[in-house]
Amino acid sequence: MRRIGRRDIVAAILIALVTGAAFTSPPLQNLQGLSLDILTALRWKLIGDRRDPATSPVVVVAIDGETYETPPFKGSPTQTWTREIGRVLGSITEGGAKVIGFDVIFPSSIELSEIPFGDTSFGNRVRGFDRDYLIALRKLSDSGKLVLGEILSNDHPDRPDHAQQLAVKNNIRALNVHTDADDVIRRMPLSFPIAGQPVPTMAVELAARALDAKPETGPTGVTNLSGYAIPNTVPNTLTLNFRGMGRDIPAYSFADLRACVEKGDTEFFRRAFDGKIVLLGSILNFDDRKLTSMRLAGGYDGTPGSRCALPAPASTAQQALSAVAGVFVHATVVRNLLEHDAVTELGFPLRTILTIVFAAIITAAACLLAPTGAAVTWLGLTVAYAAVAVGTFTHAIALPLTEPVLAGLTALALMIGYRFVVADREERFLRQSFAFYLAPEVIDGMVASGKMPALGGEMRNITMFFSDLAGFSSIAEKMTPSELVALMNDYLSAMTDIIERHGGYVDKYIGDSIVAMFGAPADDPDHARNAVAAALQCRDRLEELNENHPAFHGRGLAHRIGLNSGEAVVGNIGSRRRFNYTVMSDTVNLASRLEGANKYFGTTIMASEMTVSQSRNAYTWRELDTVRVQGRDEPIKVYEPLAEKNQETQEQGIRAATYAKGLACWRTRDFAKAAALFESASGDDPPCRYFAKRARTLAANPPSADWTPVNTLEGK
Structure with missing residues (x-):
């Protein structure tokens, strides 16, 4: 290792x-x-499904190859099947079925045929052919036990013919599916907007009627059906759970059921359909086949149901299919909803x-x-x-x-x-590697002397620069890792360029924080003034990034900067085997505390009195307060830089003067007047609002006689 x-x-x-x-x-x-797809296949191969199809709450009445080969359907167009369909539906309903859904659509009627037949059309010759079928549809629809299907489309919608629509009134629901980019059905839609209102799809409508409930979609987009919150990652969909790969759903041949009606075996219909949800659909090999998440292991067109009147056709055992009949997709949705088993x-x-x-x-x-x-x-x-x-x-x-x-x-x-x-191959990149964590001056000295850096340090007068992004954790939570890395690279690069242009040296990055020093390793007698200039430009640069940079736009990034000047030990500090060019002293700690103190006053930059005095009157300052920071007993005065000397705006000058008067009243315990002064300038100025609130509090509850105007800051 x-x-x-x-x-x-x-x-x-x-x-x-x-x-x-x-x-x-x-x-x-x-x-x-x-x-x-892989999980569906592995679960089936490794675990399987031990459920008895007879316990399935949903069954399929299959228009299969046997139906097309059995009289009276053999050789007859499907438009002539309607009478027999009506008779079978009536027997299924009398057998106790809860609700019946159509996954087949009869878009035309034989009564509408315009084929010439003698001196009239064939349609006129068979006028009234669909009467019994339409009566059956009306009866079932009025009892709430029938739902016809349709295909919604802007270009080519597919609906039952007009007479059927009138017979069932509004009991028509969409059969549309949700297809992924690879043409595989893994999820199914729950509803479609029709006339501005969400209307459940066929499967959802059947489950809702069976449960005597209505699907309700909350403000979060989660649909609830009879206490079941339907899980979804794609809005308004259900992820299909093909637990039984289709074999958990019985399929009854329509031809056998029609023969059963002729036989008059009402007991068979009660045994097969009592309390069931029934879907009528085609399971022909060439019609309405769907690729689903069963495609890798293969799915099944149901399990053949028990027979009533006709002998079972001589056929080979069921084989797994890559594409299953569409009716079993709808049947799976119904079962997932009733059993609370969606993925x-x-x-x-x-x-x-x-x-x-x-x-x-x-x-x-x-x-x-x-x-x-x-x-x-x-x-x-x-x-x-x-x-x-x-x-x-x-x-x-x-x-x-x-x-x-x-x-x-x-x-x-x-x-x-x-x-x-x-x-x-570390040696090839030695110099480039050192350049990332050593100051250029240190590297130049190492190359010139031919010696590696050694432990040691010296006392220098420097200005420390600490910056940190405000509230960055909450912003980072909403970003992907790649977005976060890109954003931080752009931010740190922009800030580092400004610091180095002003002679500063970046000691380290701590997450989104920057620790830099001015005045070392290169000598700089104007280190305080340059540090303040860098801080002001960093403030302005972040505003530009927020406005113009696509990665920053809308994120509202803001940072806090703390500045402090004084004596510190700088040099190669660490162990004998590993060290960095860095800085140590109380000057460093105080700069860090001032960075955090900005959040109390709502300021962006805060500097100590030492930095103000060493900046050689190059800037206009506003004295903020006298504070006692955590870890220090001695109070210090803190300041905010407004602009370069004589470059402040008139508004900044008036506000600073008002703030100074309010601070003077504060220190003489005239809290009411202090509050009035701070409030008069508090518009968009956080420090004024902060002091106005404090002054109002003390005006209402005067402090004891030993009160001193020192603000003790509890946090870092």
Whole structure:
């Protein structure tokens, strides 16, 4: 196991973040669907489904090949089947079916045929042919036990013929499906907007009627049906759970049921359909076939139901099919809804985190182990994770599978490549490496002397610069890792360029914080003035980024800057084996406290009295307060830079003068007058509002006689 350095850790983190973010990004969204397909196949192959199809709450009446080969349907157009369909529907209803849905559409009637027949048309010759069928539809529709299907489309809608629409009134629902980019059905829509109102799809309507409930969609977009909050990652959809791969749903041949009606076996219809939801649909091999998440293992067109009148056709055993009949997709939705068994998919943030964690583990293994060992680790982790994912999928929870595995494999390759090209050829990049963490002056001295830097330090008068982004954690939570890295790179680069242009040296970055010093390692007698100039430009530059930079737009980033001048020890500080050019002293600590103190006053820049005195009257200042910061007993005066000397606006001058008068009244305990002065200038000025509130409080509740005008700040 090799030893790893800081650079290796940084590389590993970046590789994990990049690969994790890449494989869950929208361009690779098909991987999410592929995960569902693989999980469906693995669950079926490893665990299967032991449920008895007879217990299914939904059954299918199948217009199958047997129907087309059995009289009176053989050789007859489907428009002539309506009478028999009406008779079968009546028997199914009398058998106790809760509701019947049509996954077949009869868009025309034989009565509308205009084929010449003698001196008139064929349609006129058979006028009244559909009468019994339409009466049956009306009767079932009025009882709430029938729903016809339609296909919604702006270009080519497909609806039942006009007479059927009149017979069933408004009992028509959409059969449209939700198809992913790879033409696979993994989710189904829950409703469609019709006349400005959401109308449930066929499957949702059937389940709702069976439960005697109505689907309700809340403000969060979650649809609730009879107490079941339907999970979804794609709004207004249900993720299908093909737990039984179609074999958990009985399918009764329409030809046999028609013969059963002729036989008069009402008891068979009661046994088969009592309390069931019934879907009428085609299961022909050439009609309405759908690719679903069962495609990898193969699905089934149901399990043949018991027979009533006709002998079972001589056929081979059922075979798994890549595409199943569309009616079983709708039947699966109904069963998922009734059994609260729809698949719960993880949202984008959780999928990304899981993928990054998986990639990070593989990256760490590739960093520590030999390539062969790292590859074995990837394989072992993949098998273990797949087992966990299949286990959770048995409980209808889908973990991402392909994204972590592929991200881990890519991270493995990238980390091995990094080690080969970079980490094991360190000498080639010695100078470039030093340039990232040593000051240029230190590197120049090392090259000139031919010696490596040594431990040691000296006392110097410097100005410390601390900055930190306000509320950045809450903003970062709403960003992807790649967006966060890009944003921070742009921000830190912009601020660092300003600091270095003014002679400053960036000691370190701590997350979104910058620690810099002016006056070392290069001598600078104007270090305080340059530090203030850099702070003002950093403030202005961030405003420009917020307005003009696409990555910053709308995020409202703001930072706080603390400045303090004084004596400090600077030099190569650390252990004998590892050290950095850095700074140590109370001057550093106080600058850090002043950065945090900005949040009390609502200011962007706060400087100590020492920095003000050493800036050589180059700026106009506003004295903010006398404060006692955490970790120091001695109070200090703190100031805010307004502008370069004589460059302040008239408004800034008036506000500063009013603030000074209010501060004077505050210190003489005239709190009411102080509050009035601060309030008069408080418009868009946070320090005035802060002091006005404090003054009003003390005016209403005067302090004790030993009160001193020192503001003790509790936090950092």
